[in-house]
Amino acid sequence: MKRFLYGLILAFVVASMWSCGSSPLEKAVKQALVQQDTTQARFDSICSIIKTYPERYKDYLNEAGEVDVPALAKLIEQVGGQLRPPMYWDVTRYGLQQLSLTIYFERSGSMVPYDAPGGRGQLKKVVNDLINYFPSTGNVTINIVNDGIYPYQGTIDQFLQDRNIYASTQGVGNAAFTDFQKIFNDILKAQRPGNVSVLVTDLIYSPADTRDVSVEKIFNEENSLATRIFKQYEGKSILVHQFMGDYQGKYYPYNNHPFDYRGQRPFYVLVIADSKVMDAMAADAAYASFMTPTSVRNSYRFNQAESMVDYCVVPDWKDNAGRFRVDHRDASRLTKCEGDKTTGVMCFSVAANLNGLQKPAAFLAEAANYQLRSISDFKLKVQPIEQSMITGNNRAYLEGKTHLLTLTGKLTEPRDEIVISLANEFPAWIEQSTAQSDTNPNASGFSTTTLGLKEFLGGIASAFGTGGSYTTIKLKLER
Amino acid sequence: MKKQHLVYLIIGIVATVLFYIFRVEAYESIYSVAGYSDQLYNLGLYDIIPLITIAVAWVMAGIYYYAINSVRFDRWYHWLVMLALVVVLAPVVGYLVNSRIFDENGLTYVAESLTFELVNIMWAAVLFVVASFSMRWWSTNCHHTPIPQ
Numbered sequence: 001m002k003r004f005l006y007g008l009i010l011a012f013v014v015a016s017m018w019s020c021g022s023s024p025l026e027k028a029v030k031q032a033l034v035q036q037d038t039t040q041a042r043f044d045s046i047c048s049i050i051k052t053y054p055e056r057y058k059d060y061l062n063e064a065g066e067v068d069v070p071a072l073a074k075l076i077e078q079v080g081g082q083l084r085p086p087m088y089w090d091v092t093r094y095g096l097q098q099l100s101l102t103i104y105f106e107r108s109g110s111m112v113p114y115d116a117p118g119g120r121g122q123l124k125k126v127v128n129d130l131i132n133y134f135p136s137t138g139n140v141t142i143n144i145v146n147d148g149i150y151p152y153q154g155t156i157d158q159f160l161q162d163r164n165i166y167a168s169t170q171g172v173g174n175a176a177f178t179d180f181q182k183i184f185n186d187i188l189k190a191q192r193p194g195n196v197s198v199l200v201t202d203l204i205y206s207p208a209d210t211r212d213v214s215v216e217k218i219f220n221e222e223n224s225l226a227t228r229i230f231k232q233y234e235g236k237s238i239l240v241h242q243f244m245g246d247y248q249g250k251y252y253p254y255n256n257h258p259f260d261y262r263g264q265r266p267f268y269v270l271v272i273a274d275s276k277v278m279d280a281m282a283a284d285a286a287y288a289s290f291m292t293p294t295s296v297r298n299s300y301r302f303n304q305a306e307s308m309v310d311y312c313v314v315p316d317w318k319d320n321a322g323r324f325r326v327d328h329r330d331a332s333r334l335t336k337c338e339g340d341k342t343t344g345v346m347c348f349s350v351a352a353n354l355n356g357l358q359k360p361a362a363f364l365a366e367a368a369n370y371q372l373r374s375i376s377d378f379k380l381k382v383q384p385i386e387q388s389m390i391t392g393n394n395r396a397y398l399e400g401k402t403h404l405l406t407l408t409g410k411l412t413e414p415r416d417e418i419v420i421s422l423a424n425e426f427p428a429w430i431e432q433s434t435a436q437s438d439t440n441p442n443a444s445g446f447s448t449t450t451l452g453l454k455e456f457l458g459g460i461a462s463a464f465g466t467g468g469s470y471t472t473i474k475l476k477l478e479r
Numbered sequence: 480m481k482k483q484h485l486v487y488l489i490i491g492i493v494a495t496v497l498f499y500i501f502r503v504e505a506y507e508s509i510y511s512v513a514g515y516s517d518q519l520y521n522l523g524l525y526d527i528i529p530l531i532t533i534a535v536a537w538v539m540a541g542i543y544y545y546a547i548n549s550v551r552f553d554r555w556y557h558w559l560v561m562l563a564l565v566v567v568l569a570p571v572v573g574y575l576v577n578s579r580i581f582d583e584n585g586l587t588y589v590a591e592s593l594t595f596e597l598v599n600i601m602w603a604a605v606l607f608v609v610a611s612f613s614m615r616w617w618s619t620n621c622h623h624t625p626i627p628q
Contacts, residue, residue, distance in 0.1 A: 034521045034522060034584075035584070083520075083521050084516075084517035084520050084521055085517065315513025315514045315517070316513060316514045325511075325513065326513060328507075328517075328520075392584075392585035392586050392587055393514055393586055393587060393588065394514075395585065395586075396517065396518065396521065
């Protein structure tokens with residue numbers, strides 16, 4: 001009899017271990033996800049478990065004995081995928097501490113008036129902010145660019161405190177023209193893994209000797225040049241920020257008849273990095289100020305791959321109408337769907353974290369920017385998630401998410417698939433900020449447009465391929 | 480020891496282990512509600528509550544057949560009293576554990592927790608029957624309870 005009782009106990013122990021006997025590492029990951037404690041501190045505590053048992057968790061350590069973040073990310077994805085709803089934790093950003101920043105400060109003739117002593121110095125402020133908000137401030141280098149790339153001779157502190165950067169860098173290179181081909185090629189060639197390059201420029205293509213050359217010819221040349229350069233660097237991603245700054249001084253139009261101009265002019269910051277680095281920076285709150293400077297007017301990221309977003313159907317929400325059941329194995333599948341008994345309308349909400357898409361809040365909150373496909377003609381409403389909407393019971397669904405996508409419609413077929421996508425289109429602001437001529441300072445739009453901007457940025461877009469979506473969410477509905 | 484009795488014991492153990500392996504399906508096939516069931520799953524309560532239910536059922540059966548094990552308590556209604564204790568004890572302990580863990584996580588699902596424990600009453604009763612028919616054969620005084628064989 002004893003033997004059988006021991007057998008019984010053993011069977012229970014085996015069954016218990018089989019079901020919930022995950023390792024301390026898996027338990028720690030699961031706990032962090034369930035408690036929504038996806039912070040750097042929690043990540044560090046998980047890393048300390050790995051380092052405490054290096055033999056047991058050798059698969060999560062690299063050759064240098066450091067935590068292999070991608071391997072740990074896979075484990076987190078696996079554990080999170082088993083939860084309800086599946087939970088995600090993008091930890092790749094924690095491997096970013098060693099990023100370096102290289103500033104390329106354009107010093108062509110038409111850039112100097114942006115930092116005239118009488119102006120408000122917006123351009124210099126933006127560059128200073130980029131340096132200050134880059135988390136690894138120790139890894140910053142500055143170069144001056146025009147006909148080539150020249151290292152800045154001072155220290156970072158001297159650069160930050162310099163009230164007239166163009167005066168102190170006078171004589172560096174040839175300010176008469178900007179060789180985009182050389183500059184971009186040099187930047188992209190010099191870029192090592194983990195490096196973030198920032199080019200501060202007016203994005204005016206000014207090759208040497210454009211006298212008597214038609215503007216269309218310059219545009220075509222510019223467009224082809226951009227495509228040719230960037231086609232060679234497929235894994236790169238470019239974030240273009242547009243700013244406005246005071247301009248006081250000589251302006252050099254394409255016809256080589258300079259004139260004095262006092263007023264506002266746009267200037268640009270191009271952040272160039274490997275796509276993976278860009279994705280990780282976008283997902284990391286520590287890089288938020290660096291990635292989205294406060295005074296930015298417009299932004300667009302080139303070569304932004306379609307991203308997976310963390311989303312889940314909120315089972316219990318005030319707007320819900322009718323009935324449905326979220327499949328436990330597939331969070332995107334809703335079964336037993338039924339419309340409201342009185343109206344026949346079914347309404348449910350999907351909570352999604354759209355932070356990683358790096359789009360402005362207004363763009364994400366506008367339902368017109370989303371494309372919706374379904375047989376049953378569902379309608380979409382988008383609402384940003386506010387802290388006050390989160391309660392104890394819905395915390396697991398809403399916390400860490402940024403937007404509620406509410407779908408309303410009558411399910412007309414036994415099965416339907418709702419496809420929500422956020423289209424990645426060439427932004428309208430680029431066209432609106434493009435001038436076909438810059439010879440007349442009194443022309444309307446001179447203060448807000450840049451010669452050939454669309455042609456140059458269009459060339460980059462052609463190199464990387466345009467279209468597609470920033471993200472797509474597919475939901476399967478079954479009666 | 481009769482071979483047939485040993486078969487009963489093995490079947491009982493296998494049935495209980497299978498119940499534990501398929502505990503989520505066992506509970507959710509009867510009661511599953513969005514939100515609450517997900518939290519039970521995430522917080523590991525589908526591991527703990529069935530384990531409590533199994534332990535209560537088997538321990539109470541063990542107490543009846545081997546600790547009480549008296550001719551004074553060998554009638555079917557004595558066994559029924561033990562069953563009543565099981566169907567009270569298992570859901571009460573389960574509910575207390577459920578409430579505590581939910582409280583710690585700031586969750587309030589009182590109505591759902593009570594409904595879930597009604598399902599647990601059913602499984603506790605089934606498990607007590609399984610445990611009784613697995614171990615009664617070696618009881619010196621109660622092996623005829625609840626149904627003489």
